[in-house]
Amino acid sequence: MSPVPASLEPSLRRVQSLVLRVTKGVTFGIRGFVTDANGGVLLVRHSYVPGWHLPGGAVDPGETAAEAVARELAEEAGIEALGPFRLMGVYFNKAMAGRDHVAVYHVAEWRQPSAFVPNREILEARFFPLADLPAETSTGSRRRVEEYLGLAEPSHLW
Known part of the structure; x- marks a missing residue:
């Protein structure tokens, strides 16, 4: 399955936001900020x-x-999170129905028991140098990296 074209992303977000407004109250998500020994x-x-x-x-x-961080890392990248996680922050994501919050946890200790295998949801899972992210890195993900590196003031917005 190929990714959704960038031109359709705003429409996809609006539909997703509408579904969340109708079916849920406040939504709470997580992201894993997994770092490796190579930076x-x-x-x-x-x-x-x-x-x-x-x-x-x-x-x-x-x-x-x-528990959600550990589950999502296993599902999306074949990563087994080890040791305690450090909460980096909780961010308000206005784009998702105006009621979504995302907690980001730093995961420094982990192992990958087997190689990542692409699937219907995740096409690729790779490590990138913190100082050289791909141009297509999402705004929220890029902001978390900049905050981690001390290049941006911490924000409460995704």
């Missing part, structure tokens, strides 16, 4: 939205945010 950060490329993003997703009912 890289893990980014994924989805089949349904353009660009590179920090891996993550929704926190399921009955699940802690830390």
Whole structure:
């Protein structure tokens, strides 16, 4: 499955936002900020939205945010998160129905028991140098990297 063209992204976001408004109250998601020993950060490329993003997703009912990070990293990149995670921040995502919040956790200790295999949701999962992200990196993901590097003041907005 090929990614959604960038020209369709605003429409996709509006539909997603409408569905969330009708079906849910406040939504809460997580992202894993996974770093490696070479000074890289893990980014994924989805089949349904353009660009590179920090891996993550929704926190399921009955699940802690830390459990959601571990689950999403395993599902999206084949990464097994180890040790404690450090909360980097909680961000308000206005673009998603005006009621979405995203917690970002730094995951410095991890292992990858087997190589990543592309699937219907995630086409690629790769580490990129923190100082040399792909041009197609999403705005929110790029902001988190800049904050991590001390190049931008921390924000409360995604």
